[in-house]
Amino acid sequence: MENTQIIPHLFRTEYRKITSVLIRHFGIEHIELAEDIASDTFMAATGLWGMRGLPENPKAWLYTVAKNKAKDHFKHQNIFSQSIVPAIQTNAQTSYEIEIDLSEKTITDSQLQMMFAICNPIISSENQIGLTLKILCGFGIEEIANALISPAETIKKRLQRANEKLRDAKVKIEIPNKEEIRDRLQTVLTTLYLLFNEGYYSASQNSVLRKDLCLEAMRLAYLLTEYKETRVHEVNALLALMCFQSSRFEARLNENGNTILYEEQDEKLWNAELILQGEYFFRLAS
């Protein structure tokens, strides 16, 4: 693992996993708490690794510290309720041994559940994309502002309000049941495609960022195929479409940043592997 960009790399892959598992644990009312704990974990990493060097297994270190911070939080809640208001019956959380499970399966499940929670019609499409980028893709506010070509302050406020709406509606973090799942899946797929479009058609000059958006959309769509209830035709079709489109990413623009039409593109710049993947998903969708 290359040292030079380890924190951004780990942040991009692990922040969202830790956050999703914690949100699932704490509930939607505590999105900000979960994000704070995840952020604090990375800050602690920066401080300690700067002085003591990288641990053997940085990812495992992050998970351990995040778990401990979450447990500490519960401990403090208990202390507060027990010493300040002893007369009130302590509720379910009397146990100090809260176990936070950060296994592969729980991480995948939590992210899927968060996808359904975030891609909820009660918040605007734009905010669904913003929250997806923030919570499921580990993008910072600055990056989201760049991606959506909006000022950072505006994005920050809008996402806070979107969080509040989800909180007030007490949205459950779960995969919807059989009756609802088809409908809710539509919203998720729409958001993922809009996210993909942000990258594909974006006016932003930052081509690395734009590719990231496409890749994130594809990664999340792929996550849907890992779960039986969501491994359906529409998902495969969307993945096929995204694979085919992103295969042409390198060929779409000329040196001046102007679009080159499909018929005029240099086919040698098309990504053969992505085309193959597209064909694979296309067959599954038929």
Place this chain on the structure above:
Amino acid sequence: MKEFLLIFRNDYSSVQAGSPEDMQATMKQWMDWMGGIAAQGKLVAPGNPLKGEGKVLRANNVITDGPYTEVKELVGGYTIINADDLDEAVTLANGCPILNEGGNVEVRELAAM
């Protein structure tokens, strides 16, 4: 060779989490600064950052929470180095990244037996 304790202080309540790239840069600065001291064979102990919570114990078993992280100059960590004298120790302390973060380094010689 004498030993010196470097005490890092800062106003941590105003320290914002930067972007992951900023964090990477900060981490590298610490690694580089410590690495420089170690390369000269003068790093006795890299030390530790300190966690925010703590308690203060006083006589008669009086225990309070503290110090508070809102304190303007909270001790955030320590390192122990070798140097011939205080001036050299201060020279080595130069380059400590906390100086770029609004903090300071207190340099104290360890009284030896």
